[in-house]
Amino acid sequence: MARSSTSARPAPQTRIQKAKREAIFDAALDVFSQHGFRGATLDMIAAGAGLSKPNVLYYFEGKEAIYTQVLAQILETWLDPMLNMDPAGEPLEEIRGYVRRKLEMAREYPRESRLFATEILQGAPQIKSLLSGALRDLVEKNGQVIAGWAAEGKIADVHPKHLIFMIWATTQHYADFRTQIDLVLGTGEDPFPDAQHFLDHMFTRMLNPDT
Amino acid sequence: MARSSTSARPAPQTRIQKAKREAIFDAALDVFSQHGFRGATLDMIAAGAGLSKPNVLYYFEGKEAIYTQVLAQILETWLDPMLNMDPAGEPLEEIRGYVRRKLEMAREYPRESRLFATEILQGAPQIKSLLSGALRDLVEKNGQVIAGWAAEGKIADVHPKHLIFMIWATTQHYADFRTQIDLVLGTGEDPFPDAQHFLDHMFTRMLNPDT
DNA sequence: GTCTATATTCCGATAGAC
DNA sequence: GTCTATCGGAATATAGAC
Numbered sequence: 030m031a032r033s034s035t036s037a038r039p040a041p042q043t044r045i046q047k048a049k050r051e052a053i054f055d056a057a058l059d060v061f062s063q064h065g066f067r068g069a070t071l072d073m074i075a076a077g078a079g080l081s082k083p084n085v086l087y088y089f090e091g092k093e094a095i096y097t098q099v100l101a102q103i104l105e106t107w108l109d110p111m112l113n114m115d116p117a118g119e120p121l122e123e124i125r126g127y128v129r130r131k132l133e134m135a136r137e138y139p140r141e142s143r144l145f146a147t148e149i150l151q152g153a154p155q156i157k158s159l160l161s162g163a164l165r166d167l168v169e170k171n172g173q174v175i176a177g178w179a180a181e182g183k184i185a186d187v188h189p190k191h192l193i194f195m196i197w198a199t200t201q202h203y204a205d206f207r208t209q210i211d212l213v214l215g216t217g218e219d220p221f222p223d224a225q226h227f228l229d230h231m232f233t234r235m236l237n238p239d240t
Numbered sequence: 241m242a243r244s245s246t247s248a249r250p251a252p253q254t255r256i257q258k259a260k261r262e263a264i265f266d267a268a269l270d271v272f273s274q275h276g277f278r279g280a281t282l283d284m285i286a287a288g289a290g291l292s293k294p295n296v297l298y299y300f301e302g303k304e305a306i307y308t309q310v311l312a313q314i315l316e317t318w319l320d321p322m323l324n325m326d327p328a329g330e331p332l333e334e335i336r337g338y339v340r341r342k343l344e345m346a347r348e349y350p351r352e353s354r355l356f357a358t359e360i361l362q363g364a365p366q367i368k369s370l371l372s373g374a375l376r377d378l379v380e381k382n383g384q385v386i387a388g389w390a391a392e393g394k395i396a397d398v399h400p401k402h403l404i405f406m407i408w409a410t411t412q413h414y415a416d417f418r419t420q421i422d423l424v425l426g427t428g429e430d431p432f433p434d435a436q437h438f439l440d441h442m443f444t445r446m447l448n449p450d451t
Numbered sequence: 452g453t454c455t456a457t458a459t460t461c462c463g464a465t466a467g468a469c
Numbered sequence: 470g471t472c473t474a475t476c477g478g479a480a481t482a483t484a485g486a487c
Binding site (some may be wrong): 198212234 | 275276279319354357364371375403408416417419434437438441
């Protein structure tokens with residue numbers, strides 16, 4: 030009679046339970062990123078996970094709990110482990126490397142990008158504090174590194190925070206607006222190779238201190 | 241017994257009817273752009289328009305009809321009257337002018353931008369044909385003008401379509417991700433003046449043919 | 452743990468009085 | 470034309486058998 034049966038829902042214990050929770054997570058990411066929170070239904074998530082609806086609710090307290098936990102999970106990989114400029118590094122390489130990693134993220138994790146975009150578009154009801162806290166500090170810190178490089182003449186004199194916004198906008202665009210890009214390009218081809226080359230070229234031109 | 245009472249809903253006739261339809265349109269744009277189609281409710285729209293729910297349904301055939309018509313309406317001002325490069329114009333001015341007008345649109349019509357973004361994020365179910373038709377042609381045409389300028393050495397040699405994507409991404413970002421921008425900047429200040437100057441500066445650097 | 456059946460809430464749409 | 474009241478379907482969540 031120690032510590033069992035006290036919590037409302039089981040913490041992941043056995044391998045099987047963990048696997049099912051992950052299947053639900055994955056299906057939920059699919060559904061929420063495509064339809065938004067309100068547009069998603071438990072039936073869709075259950076079907077995607079290969080479970081019945083009540084069985085999904087055995088593992089999670091409810092639809093909102095699933096959404097909150099999925100969002101929290103993706104923020105760890107999204108907000109923003111890659112924004113970590115080394116003041117001692119080669120400035121152009123540091124920034125271009127960040128652009129490359131962000132574009133790689135957009136390519137590999139488009140569902141996460143779209144879910145994040147949906148959350149922001151709707152006013153970031155669940156992650157306001159994270160944006161004004163941890164993310165703000167991260168932008169402040171890295172912005173100062175960039176400003177330092179500019180002051181030393183190692184890169185062009187650009188507004189650091191808007192540069193970061195521009196990197197976010199241009200890279201995430203290839204995940205969030207992928208539908209539009211594919212339809213406008215018309216070809217069935219992967220836009221990322223061209224995008225990678227284009228962005229590398231453009232940020233190089235923007236940051237070149239010698240012009 | 242000529243032509244009355246045949247259509248299911250009244251076409252806008254009197255001034256008052258037209259005004260109420262516009263009030264509904266405006267409220268619907270508010271609600272749909274913030275919550276998406278599924279997240280919006282007729283009660284929200286009715287409240288925003290100052291009408292009862294059945295009264296809203298007197299003027300429109302249903303929720304989906306409202307959404308479709310609002311979307312069609314905004315596309316006229318959004319997709320994309322500003323993308324009209326003059327081959328005989330000054331290249332840098334043509335492109336910078338387009339950036340400026342797009343950013344101005346993001347500032348003046350953020351609801352339209354967000355509704356459009358939501359529609360694309362969810363796979364553009366209603367406007368696929370428009371994207372692969374009219375918009376695709378527009379990008380093709382203007383892309384060739386830009387490519388011509390690059391071939392003549394009047395601007396740097398950049399990938400024209402990805403340049404257009406970049407303009408869309410960077411300008412719309414200030415409408416669609418405004419919540420994030422405000423929280424990250426922390427100050428309550430309008431980000432658009434800095435954005436305007438920053439983007440003008442950056443696109444100038446990107447397109448300068450002499451480097 | 453997992454299911455079928457069902458309770459409950461919410462929302463789009465309609466009926467009908469005025 | 471506009472309202473109150475309500476129907477009917479959909480979706481979240483629960484009950485209870487197995």
